[in-house]
Amino acid sequence: MNNGKTICTVCNYIFDEQLGEPRQGISPALAFGELPDTWTCPECNSSKDMFQPCSCVSLHVYEMSCVRPTKDKTTTAAAETFVGADLLKQPVGQLVARDPKLACVFEQYEIDYCCGGKSTLEEVLSKLNLPPEEFLQKLKNVSAKRTDECEKDWNKVSLKELTEHIVEAYHVPLRTELARLQKLVNKVSAVHGKAHPEVMQIESVFRSFKEDIELHMQKEEMILFPGIANVEAGRQTTFGCGGSIDHPIEMMTQEHEGAADALEKMRTLSNNYTPPNDACDTFRVMLHSLASLELDMHQHVHKENNILFPRALSMAKSQHQRCS
Ligand SMILES: [Fe+2]
Numbered sequence: 001m002n003n004g005k006t007i008c009t010v011c012n013y014i015f016d017e018q019l020g021e022p023r024q025g026i027s028p029a030l031a032f033g034e035l036p037d038t039w040t041c042p043e044c045n046s047s048k049d050m051f052q053p054c055s056c057v058s059l060h061v062y063e064m065s066c067v068r069p070t071k072d073k074t075t076t077a078a079a080e081t082f083v084g085a086d087l088l089k090q091p092v093g094q095l096v097a098r099d100p101k102l103a104c105v106f107e108q109y110e111i112d113y114c115c116g117g118k119s120t121l122e123e124v125l126s127k128l129n130l131p132p133e134e135f136l137q138k139l140k141n142v143s144a145k146r147t148d149e150c151e152k153d154w155n156k157v158s159l160k161e162l163t164e165h166i167v168e169a170y171h172v173p174l175r176t177e178l179a180r181l182q183k184l185v186n187k188v189s190a191v192h193g194k195a196h197p198e199v200m201q202i203e204s205v206f207r208s209f210k211e212d213i214e215l216h217m218q219k220e221e222m223i224l225f226p227g228i229a230n231v232e233a234g235r236q237t238t239f240g241c242g243g244s245i246d247h248p249i250e251m252m253t254q255e256h257e258g259a260a261d262a263l264e265k266m267r268t269l270s271n272n273y274t275p276p277n278d279a280c281d282t283f284r285v286m287l288h289s290l291a292s293l294e295l296d297m298h299q300h301v302h303k304e305n306n307i308l309f310p311r312a313l314s315m316a317k318s319q320h321q322r323c324s
């Protein structure tokens with residue numbers, strides 16, 4: 001459904017056909033498709049191919065996923081080192097770990113950079129049949145954008161600080177959101193389940209997802225994260241029957257895959273979070289919230305799988321080598 005709005009996936013600027021763009025002398029009622037091919041975003045100068053039709057879901061998703069450009073002209077270190085590297089050979093999770101802005105492009109193409117973060121860019125592009133040159137150019141364009149550096153470089157902070165950030169920025173809000181969403185999903189299923197049986201399936205998938213992820217976060221907070229802090233502090237730490245940190249990390253990584261499967265199932269059941277024609281506001285809010293939940297989980301799991309866990313494993317390994 002075309003609502004006349006098209007969003008820049010780099011900076012979130014919205015071209016609204018009803019408003020036009022006075023700064024560029026574009027009067028209202030000119031469709032986005034009628035803009036010349038040379039037209040660029042008035043905020044960040046991105047080309048037309050970085051825009052996509054703007055639904056309420058995509059707007060929210062991109063608001064959350066994109067690092068906004070700022071008026072100040074600071075270039076991140078990540079952007080400077082990014083250009084010229086052999087990107088195709090690198091795991092996609094590591095690309096996002098080095099430059100979080102790239103998550104926008106991966107989200108746009110539905111490329112899994114969290115649980116599937118170990119696949120190289122070359123592998124994912126060939127699986128999706130995407131021409132590498134074009135895709136690489138997009139990555140480089142986005143990487144070269146200036147940012148406000150609101151996101152820290154999580155490769156450089158202490159592991160303790162990173163785990164505290166994960167708990168505060170993801171675990172705490174997720175618990176509140178899951179409780180809110182559970183009520184919403186129950187309500188939509190009770191009211192619309194007959195006409196839309198897929199909502200009843202979503203309700204069932206959501207219920208187990210909620211139970212599993214709540215338990216998962218509890219294990220991370222009570223066992224794994226304190227264990228990682230111990231490793232960082234140089235204290236000997238054992239898990240279970242004298243095992244190393246590899247085991248709980250392996251378990252958590254597997255549980256992330258289970259969570260990703262559940263989210264994928266809900267996305268498929270809801271036809272990519274598309275509201276049916278007869279959807280009421282509550283139905284739409286539920287889909288919107290599920291889309292946000294998925295994006296938030298991508299960022300949360302990405303920081304654990306691609307930054308926290310590899311750093312903790314390598315720290316534990318060098319500690320072990322020093323001791324033996
Ligand atoms: Fe977590």
Ligand SMILES: [Fe+2]
Nearest residue numbers: 220252256304
């Ligand atoms: Fe986790």
